[in-house]
Structure formats: structure tokens, C-alpha cells
Amino acid sequence: MTKKSHPNKTTTHFPPIALTGSGYKGMTLLKWLEEDPRFSKVIFLNYKKPQLKLKKTKFYKIDLTETLADLQLSKIFKKEKIHTVVHTAMPITPPRNVSRAHELLSVGSMYVTNAAASAKVKKLILTSTTDVYGAFPNNPNYLTEEHPARAAQRSRFLADKIDAEKYFLRFGKNPGCTATIIRSATILGPTINSYKTRYFSLPFVHTILGYDPLVQFTHEEDLMQSYRLVIENNHPGIFNIASSGVLPLSKAIQMMGKINVPLLLLGLKTLVQTLWYLNISPAPSSHIDYLKYLCVAAIDKAQKQMGFQPKYSCIDALMDFVGAERLRHVNLYTETGVTS
Amino acid sequence: MKQKKQAPHLSLVKNAPTEKPTWIPPLNVEEISSRLDLLWQQINHYFLRIEKKLDDKSVVQRHEEITQEIKNLKSLLAKQTHDNTLPIIEKKPHTHNTILNGVQSLIKKVIQKIPFLGRPLLNAEELSLEKSFDPFGRDPEFEQKLKPFFDFMYYRYWRISTHGLENIPSDGRALLVGNHSGTLPWDGSMLRVAVSNDHPSQRDVRFLVEDFVYYLPFVGTYMYRVGGVRASRDNAERLLESDHLVAVFPEGVKGIGKHYSKRYHLQRFGRGGFIKLALKTNSPIIPVGIIGAEEIHPIIYKSSFLAKPLGIPYIPITPTLPWLGPLGFIPLPSKWSIFFGEPIDLSKYGKKALKDELLIHQLSEMVRQNIQKMITEELKKRRSVWTG
Known part of the structure; x- marks a missing residue:
């Protein structure tokens, strides 16, 4: 059911937009696109039908891990005359199936960019994370977009994300095309559910003895604001997105009223890696670095060029997250988190 | 207490010498002052929260007025105690007994860390990002x-x-x-x-x-x-x-x-x-x-x-x-x-x-x-x- 533009309405209408991914980021974007009348044509591409009731959105079943997915995509893009593609099929939580993750993140992104290039799509938006910079002791306190993404050395999952970014940047070099990459810090808020929120919702939150890095969060609303800004206007390039401020990890745990359990680093990596293979640990051992060293991004560029203004602070994001979690315990907050 | 009623602080000043035996001055003054402080803290807290949301000049002005009034009250209180030569219990500076204080706060912290016994150490509402x-x-x-x-x-x-x-x-x-x-x-x-x-x-x-x-x-x-x-x-x-x-x-x-x-x-x-x-x-x-x-x-x-x-x-x-x-x-x-x-x-x-x-x-x-x-x-x- 596509809405026809009203001639008496002066609001601008956006060209056809396609969306991939059914994680937290994809679903929130889909909800917004469904409700916003300025988007007359929305295409949703995913390997399974979303639970959300779709009113105007057209759904195409596509599995990015299949071969020739690029051909199918290109056909759809051409048929629907897509102008913008938002690629959110970039899971926040490292998938258990490592080889499928590689196919989806790295190869899937290549398919999307190639299909977009052949179908003359004008604009691509990729949702990435500030984790790609990697947590290193010699990071500057505020990582800018020019800083090399060094996480590939340690984590295969993040190396795939960096690959995806490279494909998008390559697409952005085509004349008349825009590629935007949104690198967001750890997303927190009432509805998200990722391995990081699961980490923070443990009653005993483990940290590493002797290390207490500064951490940074993105409130769900702030993230949404940045997506809106890049969809509505053209902002080529990479942008870091986060809520204002930073706080030490230990203080964040204290503020949530949880108990901080410092663990000895000795042998921890092996243990976590073993637990990861046994499907117990939520993330592979390379993610321990983020509990040890700094990985905080500067959002100056987004503020100056995009006009992004964080409405929340990191503490607000943390408190919104922990408040919703407490309400869920007493069944007063029924909306379950979107797994991502 | 047959004298005419004035503003409460003034009546305190006048009545104090005659009423001296009936109330326990040092404790009271200390308590009043600390209560004023507490009240001021609370008022300040709420005002700051309102100002953050509203951006209204009249609220800011009222905030300043109340701040001034409480300052005046406190100075009057101090004056009164000084006039009546009541002993003021001065708060000891924090540097004294640092070891004892340290041990005390450590015990407090340990207790607070035990679930069910203690409350979380930090209350997010008390913290503002810029300050802390x-x-x-x-x-x-x-x-x-x-x-x-x-x-x-x-x-x-x-x-x-x-x-x-x-x-x-x-x-x-x-x-x-x-x-x-x-x-x-x-x-x-x-x-x-x-x-x-x-x-x-x-x-x-x-x-x-x-x-x-x-x-x-x-x-x-x-x-x-x-x-x-x-x-x-x-x-x-x-x-x-x-x-x-x-x-x-x-x-x-x-x-x-x-x-x-x-x-x-x-x-x-x-x-x-x-x-x-x-x-x-x-x-x-x-x-x-x-x-x-x-x-x-x-x-x-x-x-x-x-x-x-x-x-x-x-x-x-x-x-x-x-x-x-x-x-x-x-x-x-x-x-x-x-x-x-x-x-x-x-x-x-x-x-x-x-x-x-x-x-x-x-x-x-x-x-x-x-x-x-x-x-x-x-x-x-x-x-x-x-x-x-």
C-alpha cells in the first residue's frame, strides 16, 4: 500500500529507500520509515519476514550469504528504482557461526555495494561501530575518524566489519555517489539487547584487575537522530556517533548498583576463548581488550558537519538501560529487547 | 513569649537571652544550620533540574533570590550565636584523622558492596557529568x-x-x-x-x-x-x-x-x-x-x-x-x-x-x-x- 503524494502538502518526499538487516538497528529504522509519511516507498530486504506488521513497506526475501545474492539485489534495486540503501545487516553481537558471519559481514557487504553500483543507487549508508578502532593502550583519548581502524589485528569479526567499510568507501568514490558510515559507540537504552547489554545486566559484572578504561555509550535516541540526519541529507564519509561524556567502567558499574568483580588477567584469554567455543561466553577473547584499554571516539566531526547534537549523556543512556531492565524484572516493562 | 511576633529569625535574636535556660543552644544552632544546608541542597538540586529542562529566566532569578535568602538566614544565625556567645561547634576539617576516616569509609564501602545490606555507592541523580x-x-x-x-x-x-x-x-x-x-x-x-x-x-x-x-x-x-x-x-x-x-x-x-x-x-x-x-x-x-x-x-x-x-x-x-x-x-x-x-x-x-x-x-x-x-x-x- 504505497501512499501517493498529496499535491497540497509542501513537505518534501524522499526517493525510494531500501533497508537490510533485522537486528535492533534495522527494526528501529523500519519502524520509523513505516511511520514517516515523507517516505513513500520503502523496501525491506532480509532472509526472513519481520514480525512487525508492514503497511507500506515491500518485503523481499534475500539471503546475503547465498551466492548470486548480488544479482538478485541488483534486479530489485533496478526494478524499484532505489535511491538510498541503508545496510544494517551488521550484527552487534559476534555470531557463533564464524564462517557465516564472514559471509554476511564481508562478502554480503560486497554484494550490496556491487549491486548498488550496477543499479545506479546514489546513496549507501552503513552502520558500523567504534569498536573497529580497537582498544589499544596507545590510542589517543579521543579517536577521530582519520585514525586507522586497527581492530582487524585481533578480532576476525571486527576485521570483517572493516572490510565492509572499505567496500562502502570504495563505492563512495564513484561520481555522484555518497557513502556514509556511522560508527556508533556501545548502544544502550531501554530496548536494545546485545552482548554488551547482556554483559551489563549481569548481577556481578566482571572487569579486569588493574584496568579501568573510560567507556562511552550511545543512547538509542541519539543513534536514531544520527540515522535520520544521514538519510535525510547527504553526508559522505565516516562519522563517529556517541552520547556526550565518558565515564570509567568501574563508575558505570557502581552507578548501576551492580557488583564489580575484578578478574585476574592471567589465563583469562584462554578461558574466555574456550568458553566461547563452548557457547557460554558471549564474545571471543579478543573483546577482553575493551575492558582493558581505551576506545573512545571523538564526535566533533558529526557535530560540525552533520549537525548531530547528542540529547543524552552516557549516564542517561546507562540509567535508561538499567531502569528498563529493573522494570522488566517486575514485568512492568513488557517490550522485550530487540536482539542485535 | 508575649512579645510581638516578628520574622522568626529576629524573634530568635530577641528572645534568646531570656529563654536561654529552656533550650539547648549549641545543639540547636548546629542543627538549624545543618538543616538549612540540607534544605538548600535539595532546593538547589531541584532548581538545577528545572533550569536544565525549562530555560526560563524567571526560574533562574527565583533561584538566585532563594540562594540569597538562605545565605542571609545563615549569616543571621551565625551573628545571633556570636552575639549570645553560644559555642559554635565547628566542623573539623577533613584532613584530621585521615587514617581513621579512611578506615571508616573503607568499612562503609565494604558494607555497601554487600548486596541487600548496602545501597549502591553512587546515585546517578546526584552526579552530573561535568562535575564528576x-x-x-x-x-x-x-x-x-x-x-x-x-x-x-x-x-x-x-x-x-x-x-x-x-x-x-x-x-x-x-x-x-x-x-x-x-x-x-x-x-x-x-x-x-x-x-x-x-x-x-x-x-x-x-x-x-x-x-x-x-x-x-x-x-x-x-x-x-x-x-x-x-x-x-x-x-x-x-x-x-x-x-x-x-x-x-x-x-x-x-x-x-x-x-x-x-x-x-x-x-x-x-x-x-x-x-x-x-x-x-x-x-x-x-x-x-x-x-x-x-x-x-x-x-x-x-x-x-x-x-x-x-x-x-x-x-x-x-x-x-x-x-x-x-x-x-x-x-x-x-x-x-x-x-x-x-x-x-x-x-x-x-x-x-x-x-x-x-x-x-x-x-x-x-x-x-x-x-x-x-x-x-x-x-x-x-x-x-x-x-x-
């Missing part, structure tokens, strides 16, 4: 706890005297460039204490710390909490652009690891990174000469044995280290003095000088000579290492 968390990881609370110790080292142990503090501007950015010495980098934190204690506007100095420190557990975190920042161009630029005072020691590890016979011989000043920094951010350079720090851990020999696995550049051998074990980390009580030279303004060279590597090297050498000269002059006058 520094964007570079400094923890004001933690620093406050360490302050008595640093003050002891500053005033009693090394009896540090400062000269030329007026050369530091009371606001705006500046780059403090100093000589580095002392095996363990005490000079950075002492420079920080010097400016925050003795400078009239009590400015906050952020010192840049060698990379390797942040690889180490505990030490890296500690350095961030007490105001150190990892030495990188990004960090320094960001700090200077937000009008901070930044202290750099361009000699780096070469400076603190000098052999004792080379004391007060300034080493090469890096690759002139600090000059580029000053040119780029247009900040004046204030040369700083630190005398006395060379003698706290005189290095006899540098050992590279075991240094690499420990993640440090070398292991210093001094008269105390490592022979006395942990006691060897106690520095010797030399007499220190810190000299702040006149600011060097580089703005006349402009931004195009950034590309002129030769000029940058010359400027860096000029600053080095300046500090060396300052130190040499002062060493000429020094009679003793221990008494200055």
Missing part, C-alpha cells in the same frame, strides 16, 4: 583522597619553593615545558600540585605521560585518575584547544633515566613535537626548570635485564633500588625549587612554520637552552642538595 567525570579520565574524588599525601610530599618532604608563578596566565592555554628527571616521574605530579596550590587562580595542569605507562596494569589507570594524559599529539591538541595548561617533558625517558653524572644536563628535546604543538594551537611556551628532582633517585646503572618482560624501558639501579626492595621506592628528601620562566610567544612564526623542520629544530633548541640557562643560574646559587 573529566573527559580525560581524571577522578576528582580520588585526587581529593590523595591530596594530603601529595601535599605532604610537596610542603614537608621536598619543601618545594616556586618562583615566577606569575608567568602562568590566569586563564587561557599555555604549554609548560620542563626538564625531566628523577627516575620515577615525580616532577609531573609536583608541578601539578605547585600550580594548583600556589598559583592564585589554582589552575589545573595536565601532564603528558610516556606511552609505556599505559600498557601496565594499575599504573596506567592510576595515571589517568590523577590527571596524567597519554602523550600523543591528538590529546595535547585537544587539551590546549580547550584552554588547559599542559605540561610536557620533551626529554622523555632519556631525561628521567640519565646517569647521575649527567644530572642537570638537558637531553635532546625529542623531535620538536612540542614546538609544532605550540605553533598549531597558538599557545605560549612557558619554560620550567625543576631543581632537586635529579637527586631523589640517583641512577648508578641502567639494567635492561628483565625490563622487556615487565614492559618498562629499563630497570634503574640506584643506591636504594632494588637493594631495599619496596622501601627502595622511597625517594631521597632533596630540597626542590621550581622556576617558571617568561612565556615564549611563537605566534610571530605563524602556521607556515609548521612545515619548516629546520626552524622547528632551532626553536626547540632555543627552548632547551633557555631552560638549561635557567637551571645553571640557579644551581650556581644552590648551597646544598638537602637544604637548598
